Amino acid sequence: xxxxxxxxxxxxxxxxxxxxxxxxxxxxxxxxxxxxxxxxxxxxxxxxxxxxxxxxxxxxxxxxxxxxxxxxxxxxxxxxxxxxxxxxxxxxxxxxxxxxxxxxxxxxxxxxxxxxxxxxxxxxxxxxxxxxxxxxxxxxxxxxxxxxxxxxxxxxxxxxxxxxxxxxxxxxxxxxxxxxxxxxxxxxxxxxxxxxxxxxxxxxxxxxxxxxxxxxxxxxxxxxxxxxxxxxxxxxxxxxxxxxxxxxxxxxxxxxxxxxxxxxxxxxxxxxxxxxxxxxxxxxxxxxxxxxxxxxxxxxxxxxxxxxxxxxxxxxxxxxxxxxxxxxxxxxxxxxxxxxxxxxxxxxxxxxxxxxxxxxxxxxxxxxxxxxxxxxxxxxxxxxxxxxxxxxxxxxxxxxxxxxxxxxxxxxxxxxxx
Numbered sequence: 105x106x107x108x109x110x111x112x113x114x115x116x117x118x119x120x121x122x123x124x125x126x127x128x129x130x131x132x133x134x135x136x137x138x139x140x141x142x143x144x145x146x147x148x149x150x151x152x153x154x155x156x157x158x159x160x161x162x163x164x165x166x167x168x169x170x171x172x173x174x175x176x177x178x179x180x181x182x183x184x185x186x187x188x189x190x191x192x193x194x195x196x197x198x199x200x201x202x203x204x205x206x207x208x209x210x211x212x213x214x215x216x217x218x219x220x221x222x223x224x225x226x227x228x229x230x231x232x233x234x235x236x237x238x239x240x241x242x243x244x245x246x247x248x249x250x251x252x253x254x255x256x257x258x259x260x261x262x263x264x265x266x267x268x269x270x271x272x273x274x275x276x277x278x279x280x281x282x283x284x285x286x287x288x289x290x291x292x293x294x295x296x297x298x299x300x301x302x303x304x305x306x307x308x309x310x311x312x313x314x315x316x317x318x319x320x321x322x323x324x325x326x327x328x329x330x331x332x333x334x335x336x337x338x339x340x341x342x343x344x345x346x347x348x349x350x351x352x353x354x355x356x357x358x359x360x361x362x363x364x365x366x367x368x369x370x371x372x373x374x375x376x377x378x379x380x381x382x383x384x385x386x387x388x389x390x391x392x393x394x395x396x397x398x399x400x401x402x403x404x405x406x407x408x409x410x411x412x413x414x415x416x417x418x419x420x421x422x423x424x425x426x427x428x429x430x431x432x433x434x435x436x437x438x439x440x441x442x443x444x445x446x447x448x449x450x451x452x453x454x455x456x457x458x459x460x461x462x463x464x465x466x467x468x469x470x471x472x473x474x475x476x477x478x479x480x481x482x483x484x485x486x487x488x489x490x491x492x493x494x495x496x497x498x499x500x501x502x503x504x505x506x507x508x509x510x511x512x513x514x515x516x517x518x519x520x521x522x
Contacts, residue, residue, distance in 0.1 A: 105130065105133055105148040105149075105150050106147055106148065106149050106150065107150040107152040107153050108149070108153060109153050110153055110154055113149075113153075113154070113248065113283075113285070114248060114252050114254065115252070116149065117149070117248050117249075117250070117251075117252040117283065118251070118252030120147065120149075120507065121250060121251045121252055121505070121507065124505050124507065125147065125507065126142070126143050126145065126146040126147070126506075126507050126508075126510050127146055127147040127148065127149055127507060127508065128142040128146050128147070128148045128149070128279060128508070128509050128512070129149055129151075129224070129279035129282070129283040129284070129508065129509065130148050130149065130150045130151065130221070130279070131150065131151050131152075131171060131172055131217060131218030131219075131220045131221030131222075131224070132150065132151075132152055132172065132174065132217060132218045132221065133148065133150055133152075134196070134215060134217050134218075134221070134405050135194075135196065135217060135221065135225070135405050136148065137405075137406055137476060138225070138405075138411070138475040138476060139278060139473070139474075139475055139485045139486075139512060140484075140485040140486075140511045140512045140518040141511070142509060142510060142511065142512060143510040143511055146509075146510060149283065150172070151170070151171040151172035151218060151220050151283070151284070151285065152172045152218075153172060154170040154171050154172040154173075154220075154285055154286070155170055155172045155173050155174075155177075156169070156170050156173055157169050157170075157173065157178065157181055158170060158286060160181070160182075160185070162185045162187065165187065165290055165291045165292065165293075166243065166288060166289065166290055166291065167182065167189075167288070167289055167291055168244065168286060168287070168288040168289075169219050169286065169287060169288075169289065170219075170220075170285070170286050171218060171219060171220025171221075171223075171283075171284045171285050171286055171287065172218050172219075172220060173218060173219050173220075174216050174217070174218055174219075175189075175191075175193070175194070175216040175217055175218065175219055175222055176216040178219055182291055183294065186293055186294050187291040187292065187293055187294060188291060188292060188294050189241065189289055189291055190231060190234075190235035190241065190291075190292050191222065191228065191229070191231060191235070191238060191241065192228065192229030192230060192231050192397075192401075193216055193229075193401055194216065194217050194222060194225070194227065194229075194401070195227070195229075195400075195401055195402050195405075195411065195445055195447075196215060196217075196401065196402050196403075196404050196405030196406070196407070197215050197216050197217075197401045197402075215404065215405060217405075219287060219289075220284040220285075220287065222238060223238055223239075223242065223245075223274065223275055223284055223287055224274070224275075224276070224277060224278055224279050224284060225276065225278065226238050226239060226275040226276025226277075227276075227413065228443070229326075229400075229436070229438075230325075230326035230327075230328040230356075230358070230397075230400075230436065230438050231325055231326055231358075232438065232440075232441055232443075233324060233325060233326050233327050233328075233438055233439075233440045233441065234323055234324065234325045234326070234360075235292070235325070237275075238275050238276075239271060239272045239275035239276070241289045241290050242258070242271035242272075242275065242287055242288070242289060243258050243259065243271070243288050243289065243290055244256070244257070244258035244259050244271070244287065244288030245257055245258055245270055245271050245274060245284060245286070245287050245288070246284075246285045246286040246287075247270070247274065247282040247283060247284050247285055248282060248283045248285055249282050249502060249503075250282060250502065250503040250504075250505065250507050250508050254285075255270070255282070257269065257270035257271065258270070258271055258288065259288070271287075273498070276514060277514065278509055278512045278513070278514055279508060279509040279512065280499060280503070280508050280509040280512055280513045280514070281498070281499065281502040281503065281508065282502060282503075282508065295360035295361065295362070296362055297360065297361050297362065297363065297364045297366075297367055298325075298358065298359065298360045298367075298390050298393065299358075299359050299367045299368075299371060299387065299388065299389070299390070299393065300356065300357060300358050300359070300387070300388030300389075300390075300392065300393030300396065301355075301356075301357040301359070301371055301374055301375070301385055301386070301387055301388060302330075302354060302355075302356060302357075302385070302386040302388055302396065303354050303355040303356075303357065303374075303378055303383050303384070303385050303386075304352070304354040304383065304384050304386075305354075305378070305381065305382055305383035305384055306382060306383075307352075307353070307422055307425065307426055308422070309378075309381040309382055309383050310329075310353075310354065310355055310383060310422070311421075311422040312381055313355065313374075313377060313378055313381055313383055314327060314329075314355060314421075314422075314439040316377060317357075317374065317377075317439075318418075318439060318440050322359075322370055322373070322374070324357050324358060324359050324370075325358040325359065325360050326356065326357065326358040326397075326438070327355065327356075327357055327438070327439040327440055328355065328356045328357075328400070328436055328437060328438055328439065328444070329353050329354075329355060329421055329422075329425050329435060329436070329437040329438075329439055329444070330353060330354050330355060330356040330396070330400070330435070330436060330437075331352070331353040331354070331425075331433070331434055331435040331436075332396065332399040332400065332434060353425045353435060355439070356396055356397070356400075357374065358393060358397070359371065371385075371387055375387075399434075400434075400436035400445075402434075402445075402447055406476070408447040408448065408449065408476060409448065409449050409450040409453075409476065409477065409478045410446075410447055410448045410449070410450070410452075410453050410458065410474075410476060410477055410478070411445065411447045411474075411475040411476035412445060412446045412447065412458065412461070412472060412473070412474060412475065413443075413444075413445055413472065413473035413474075413475055414437060414443070414444050414445065414446060414461075414465060414470070414472055415442055415443050415444075415465060415470035415471050415472070415473075416442045416465055416468040416469060416470035417442055417468055417469040417470060418438075418439065418440055418441060418442040420442065420468035420469065420470070421437055421438075421439055421442050423464075423468060424437065424442075424464070424465070424468060425437065427461060427464050429457040429458070429460045429461040429464065430446055430461065432452075433446050433447070433448050433452065433453065434446060434447055434448070442470060445475075447476075450478040450480070450481075455477075455478075455480075455481045455483060458472070458474065458477075458481075458483060459483065462483075462487075471486070471487070473485060473486045474486070482520065484517050484518055484520075485518055486514060486515070486517065486518075487517050488515065488516060488517045489514075489515035489516075491515060492515055492516055495513065495514070495515040495516060496513070496516060499513055
């Protein structure tokens with residue numbers, strides 16, 4: 105991995121372009137094993153040296169940060185000003201993330217990943233229920249193209265429409281279009297009050313409650329189908345919070361407000377609605393809620409053989425929860441988005457079950473991405489998207505020599521391994 109100093113980065117990219125050499129953009133390199141593996145012989149160019157906050161405007165609720173900055177460092181600095189970036193800690197952070205907007209105990213911050221890497225992967229968690237996804241927090245971006253030319257789009261204020269919308273294009277691009285060097289993001293005040301609710305009961309009743317909650321005037325931070333795990337390698341241990349008892353999935357609700365009384369009223373309202381459906385409810389204090397959420401982040405970026413990104417239509421989320429291929433496996437799935445993750449050891453999950461699960465996700469209007477898999481498995485990380493011709497046309501515009509992240513273009517099925 106090459107970690108050039110900021111003043112050397114542009115010339116390095118220009119030299120790689122002159123040589124037509126393949127290379128892979130990277131942040132801190134903590135999740136390079138996710139997704140398709142780069143072509144053998146590709147250099148990895150890291151943004152590790154591009155670190156720190158370039159500009160923070162607390163009054164405008166915006167922050168410009170270099171791409172190699174660990175997320176944990178950004179959240180800690182924002183917390184000093186009573187603000188936070190409204191995104192989940194990425195999977196693999198485990199219990200190191202001390203809660204939304206708080207710092208980690210890990211001094212290096214590597215397990216939280218870099219801000220640039222977070223944007224490049226574009227994977228949002230349950231907080232998107234209230235705060236939307238990664239791309240919705242971006243209001244400006246700077247990057248280095250494959251030919252070494254610097255480019256920027258957006259600006260430093262929330263109401264900015266200048267230039268092309270490169271923010272959305274680069275979010276989730278996996279480094280295939282260019283190297284992100286800095287981003288400008290919107291922030292929000294840290295909620296002074298946060299409570300949770302663990303719900304358990306029959307799957308059909310939970311589905312009815314989730315549907316009601318999504319259409320109600322309440323505005324939870326997260327409404328997640330939740331199965332923390334039932335033991336076993338990489339699965340974690342369940343806790344008696346009312347969710348996921350005996351291997352069955354429950355619902356995990358997170359609520360935030362400036363007023364504690366308002367939260368208690370919402371908890372009482374949801375609990376009463378659940379009781380009418382035969383659903384048990386267990387209120388969670390902030391520390392208990394964070395302990396549950398931490399289980400959904402997994403034990404570490406590379407601590408599990410399988411890591412699957414699941415996507416279905418929200419109306420089909422209960423069907424996915426009941427899918428036999430997912431039986432007894434940890435699961436965290438947004439009820440409002442239909443997006444989530446599951447993970448397992450190689451012994452717990454044979455490859456044929458992953459293939460069956462992929463077919464089911466497609467049947468329910470979604471997809472399955474294999475972020476990690478055992479070395480003995482050779483499943484494609486993702487399949488061709490309907491928009492593949494457009495994706496490839498965009499790729500040719502940004503990277504005519506096809507140097508960047510060969511085999512890692514989202515929406516284009518990678519070539520067979522080996």
